[in-house]
Amino acid sequence: MEKHDSTAEHKEHGYGIYILVWLGLLALTGVTVAVAGINFGGITVATALLVASVKSFLVLKIFMHLGAEQKTFKIFVLVALSFIIISFVLLFSDYSFI
Amino acid sequence: MNAQEQAAVHVHRDDVGARMGMWLFLFTELLLFGGLFFLYSVYRFVNQEQFHIAAKELNTLIGTFNTIILLTSSLTMALSIAAIQRNNKSLSVFFQALTILLAFGFLINKYFEWSIKFHHGVFPGSEILLNKPKGEILFFGLYYVMTGLHGLHVIIGVVLIAIMTRLTIKGVINKDSYVKLESAGLYWHLVDIIWIFLFPLFYLIT
Amino acid sequence: MSTDATTISTNDHTSFLDYQGKYKGIRGWIFSTDHKRIGILYLIGLLSFFAVGVTFGFLIRLELLTPGKTIVDPQTYNSFFTLHGVIMIFLFVIPGLPAVFGNFFLPIMIGAKDVAFPRINLLSWWLYIIGGILVIVSILLPGGPADTGWTFYIPYSVRTTTNVIFTGLAAFILGFSSILTGLNFVTTIHRLRAPGMDWFKMPLFSWALYATAWIQILATPIIGITLLLIVVERVFGVGLFDPALGGDPILYQHLFWIYSHPAVYIMIVPAMGVVTEIIPVFARRTIFGYKFIAFSSIAIALLGSLVWAHHMFTAGMSSTAQYVFSLLTFLVAIPSAIKVFNWTATLYKGSIQLDPPMLFALAFIFLFSIGGLTGIVQGALSVDIHLTDTSFIVAHFHYVMFGGTGFGIFAALHYWLPKMFGRMYNMKVAKVGFWFFFVGFNTLYFPLFVMGWLGMPRRYYDYLPEYTIYHQISTVGSWILITGLIIIYYNLIKSLRSGERITARNIWGGETLEWQIETPPIHENFHEIPTIRTGFYEYKMNDEVVEKEEVK
Numbered sequence: 001m002e003k004h005d006s007t008a009e010h011k012e013h014g015y016g017i018y019i020l021v022w023l024g025l026l027a028l029t030g031v032t033v034a035v036a037g038i039n040f041g042g043i044t045v046a047t048a049l050l051v052a053s054v055k056s057f058l059v060l061k062i063f064m065h066l067g068a069e070q071k072t073f074k075i076f077v078l079v080a081l082s083f084i085i086i087s088f089v090l091l092f093s094d095y096s097f098i
Numbered sequence: 099m100n101a102q103e104q105a106a107v108h109v110h111r112d113d114v115g116a117r118m119g120m121w122l123f124l125f126t127e128l129l130l131f132g133g134l135f136f137l138y139s140v141y142r143f144v145n146q147e148q149f150h151i152a153a154k155e156l157n158t159l160i161g162t163f164n165t166i167i168l169l170t171s172s173l174t175m176a177l178s179i180a181a182i183q184r185n186n187k188s189l190s191v192f193f194q195a196l197t198i199l200l201a202f203g204f205l206i207n208k209y210f211e212w213s214i215k216f217h218h219g220v221f222p223g224s225e226i227l228l229n230k231p232k233g234e235i236l237f238f239g240l241y242y243v244m245t246g247l248h249g250l251h252v253i254i255g256v257v258l259i260a261i262m263t264r265l266t267i268k269g270v271i272n273k274d275s276y277v278k279l280e281s282a283g284l285y286w287h288l289v290d291i292i293w294i295f296l297f298p299l300f301y302l303i304t
Numbered sequence: 305m306s307t308d309a310t311t312i313s314t315n316d317h318t319s320f321l322d323y324q325g326k327y328k329g330i331r332g333w334i335f336s337t338d339h340k341r342i343g344i345l346y347l348i349g350l351l352s353f354f355a356v357g358v359t360f361g362f363l364i365r366l367e368l369l370t371p372g373k374t375i376v377d378p379q380t381y382n383s384f385f386t387l388h389g390v391i392m393i394f395l396f397v398i399p400g401l402p403a404v405f406g407n408f409f410l411p412i413m414i415g416a417k418d419v420a421f422p423r424i425n426l427l428s429w430w431l432y433i434i435g436g437i438l439v440i441v442s443i444l445l446p447g448g449p450a451d452t453g454w455t456f457y458i459p460y461s462v463r464t465t466t467n468v469i470f471t472g473l474a475a476f477i478l479g480f481s482s483i484l485t486g487l488n489f490v491t492t493i494h495r496l497r498a499p500g501m502d503w504f505k506m507p508l509f510s511w512a513l514y515a516t517a518w519i520q521i522l523a524t525p526i527i528g529i530t531l532l533l534i535v536v537e538r539v540f541g542v543g544l545f546d547p548a549l550g551g552d553p554i555l556y557q558h559l560f561w562i563y564s565h566p567a568v569y570i571m572i573v574p575a576m577g578v579v580t581e582i583i584p585v586f587a588r589r590t591i592f593g594y595k596f597i598a599f600s601s602i603a604i605a606l607l608g609s610l611v612w613a614h615h616m617f618t619a620g621m622s623s624t625a626q627y628v629f630s631l632l633t634f635l636v637a638i639p640s641a642i643k644v645f646n647w648t649a650t651l652y653k654g655s656i657q658l659d660p661p662m663l664f665a666l667a668f669i670f671l672f673s674i675g676g677l678t679g680i681v682q683g684a685l686s687v688d689i690h691l692t693d694t695s696f697i698v699a700h701f702h703y704v705m706f707g708g709t710g711f712g713i714f715a716a717l718h719y720w721l722p723k724m725f726g727r728m729y730n731m732k733v734a735k736v737g738f739w740f741f742f743v744g745f746n747t748l749y750f751p752l753f754v755m756g757w758l759g760m761p762r763r764y765y766d767y768l769p770e771y772t773i774y775h776q777i778s779t780v781g782s783w784i785l786i787t788g789l790i791i792i793y794y795n796l797i798k799s800l801r802s803g804e805r806i807t808a809r810n811i812w813g814g815e816t817l818e819w820q821i822e823t824p825p826i827h828e829n830f831h832e833i834p835t836i837r838t839g840f841y842e843y844k845m846n847d848e849v850v851e852k853e854e855v856k
Contacts, residue, residue, distance in 0.1 A: 015180050022173040029165055033158070036302035048298035056291045063176045064287045070114070072494065073121060080125040083522045083609060084132050088139070090610060091558055094625035095140050115420050115495040122487040126525045133529035133559055137544060140555055223541035232550025239542045243533070
């Protein structure tokens with residue numbers, strides 16, 4: 001375990017990557033606003049959530065440095081997300097069926 | 099100093115552990131809002147038309163503007179950490195202050211949004227709201243609770259970052275010790291992520 | 305982290321009880337960040353709140369001694385069972401083992417000096433105390449204590465004029481305390497294990513605490529938001545659960561149980577961990593199936609998060625939801641059963657020492673099995689329709705929570721208290737107390753199974769005459785149980801003041817690290833952080849096992 005290097009060099013990002021991601025986030029925001037105007041029904045919701053998920057992934061990976069952290073952190077995030085998603089699915093077993 | 103006092107002076111430091119603690123705390127925040135997102139999903143599923151109609155009363159422009167503000171504040175927060183990593187104290191302080199400014203911008207927008215709604219008589223318990231169809235009442239109930247709770251977290255974030263700004267100025271946060279700033283940054287990014295989901299769900303379902 | 309940071313003066317033999325730090329006197333305790341002192345602070349709170357909860361239980365049973373009014377009116381009775389539930393669940397069983405024994409022994413068991421975030425640990429305790437005080441305050445303020453049951457079901461919890469807001473806020477704060485403890489333990493176990501203390505060398509109590517900590521982190525916020533919404537509904541009339549405003553009361557129940565079911569695993573998994581530590585020691589054997597027990601703790605945490613709606617089979621859910629949750633409920637019994645099998649296998653051909661900790665641990669297995677099996681019975685939809693909201697359910701959860709976790713807490717007390725304080729209790733008196741407790745427990749709760757099957761509803765103030773005999777047996781059982789508790793309290797508290805002093809490190813022959821350090825432990829637990837070179841439960845410090853030194 002890497003407990004010994006708790007003060008070790010933290011992977012540094014250049015300023016540039018952050019600006020790039022920011023531009024990407026703005027672009028995605030534009031996409032999601034534009035799509036909302038076009039009424040595809042259920043697909044609009046799915047698209048909106050998909051775009052939001054991509055944006056969140058970028059924030060997690062680059063801004064929050066999840067990409068540079070130990071594997072443990074990534075597993076943690078997966079555990080938390082799984083808990084939410086599975087609870088959500090089970091909850092809907094009560095609402096999407098008679 | 100005797101051996102015991104000497105040992106006591108050496109403070110245990112674990113940056114990875116500190117970040118781990120903050121990530122775990124973020125999960126609790128995610129789940130706190132998660133419960134509300136569950137509510138939103140069920141009620142929207144059952145009241146699709148009325149959610150549509152109610153959402154029209156929200157101003158998409160202000161919502162989009164607020165989204166851009168928050169995304170930019172995440173950028174400035176990330177840049178403040180990159181700056182301190184490069185020993186650029188004043189730049190880091192600048193970016194942190196900018197983050198706080200943007201956060202205030204967000205809050206001011208929110209304040210105006212809510213005021214307009216209140217002015218139109220659309221708030222929990224109001225006569226106008228109670229006369230609307232049930233789905234719309236639910237929509238606005240969720241709107242106020244979710245954006246309200248989110249706004250509360252923005253305020254907490256502002257306080258946290260302000261503390262970090264002070265610590266950076268004093269030199270407590272520096273090139274060799276900046277995990278506090280990283281933790282505050284993590285918190286702030288989560289506040290941003292929550293808004294990333296709130297935005298389409300309330301403003302873009304027309 | 306470098307190892308020099310962990311070496312301290314080898315001449316320091318002061319016990320943590322006498323250590324003088326930054327603060328003196330009582331401030332040295334309530335502002336202490338020493339995990340051992342915090343564990344003891346929790347213990348004081350725990351035993352105090354438990355006594356209050358038991359008093360309410362006593363009053364409930366007294367009222368039920370005869371049909372109709374016995375000592376109080378129905379409104380008061382409703383508050384009694386509400387407070388009994390709130391205090392027992394949020395102030396006793398949920399914090400219970402992690403807050404007291406997890407705090408005290410987890411760092412020691414993994415070879416650390418303290419938890420990852422000692423100051424947050426102190427904050428957890430302060431939040432616990434504040435939450436407890438709020439509950440007490442809710443009883444005294446105008447409006448009276450809440451009468452909704454600890455489940456705060458909508459719409460009554462929004463309509464009642466009693467102090468639901470205070471109780472709800474108290475539970476919110478207590479939830480926050482629980483979250484911080486969980487967060488602390490996960491980080492501690494990941495980051496502070498001693499060199500050589502790999503995951504599969506950790507004691508199984510640590511594994512139990514790890515699984516529990518994850519549930520604390522992930523599930524608790526859900527009840528946090530749910531309670532907040534009740535407060536918001538009462539204060540601002542937002543109406544997210546109010547049918548008149550389009551809300552769905554069943555959705556409230558979903559949100560409530562998404563936490564409150566995993567919460568029962570927060571309660572039981574650490575108790576199973578304690579039993580897993582005690583059985584091998586008092587059977588003079590190595591635990592059977594180390595990895596199975598470790599993984600079963602994780603499996604319980606996982607599966608236990610997927611079964612919540614089995615509390616809602618008769619609430620009005622869709623049939624699909626009923627089938628799904630019934631199936632998942634049967635699955636969650638499997639990892640628990642695995643543990644029972646492993647404990648039994650550990651006992652086989654062992655040299656059983658029936659000292660007080662072992663008595664409580666064996667009772668746990670017996671009582672938890674009854675409780676667990678009656679739980680499976682309720683998982684069957686057709687049977688549950690008949691049994692829901694009867695005293696069968698009350699008997700079931702008391703067997704698992706009280707017969708399980710309750711006995712687990714007393715097992716832990718009898719096992720570890722001598723280590724924590726360096727004082728021995730009277731073993732004969734302890735056994736007398738145990739038998740009163742055990743006999744009283746079964747006399748109190750077993751009739752509830754029969755009565756429930758015959759149709760006696762739960763939370764009812766009055767009942768038909770045909771149930772009277774069962775109620776009377778049960779109430780007498782409560783008196784026997786309370787006698788046992790008084791004997792146990794007296795014995796343990798007396799031992800702290802005037803019990804025989806012990807300095808022997810290993811009075812039971814245990815094999816985990818706490819039995820190799822001083823009694824009571826020194827301030828930083830170890831003179832030097834050990835390096836573990838052997839397998840699980842073979843820990844040696846300085847390459848020498850500290851053998852059992854009996855206390856006569």
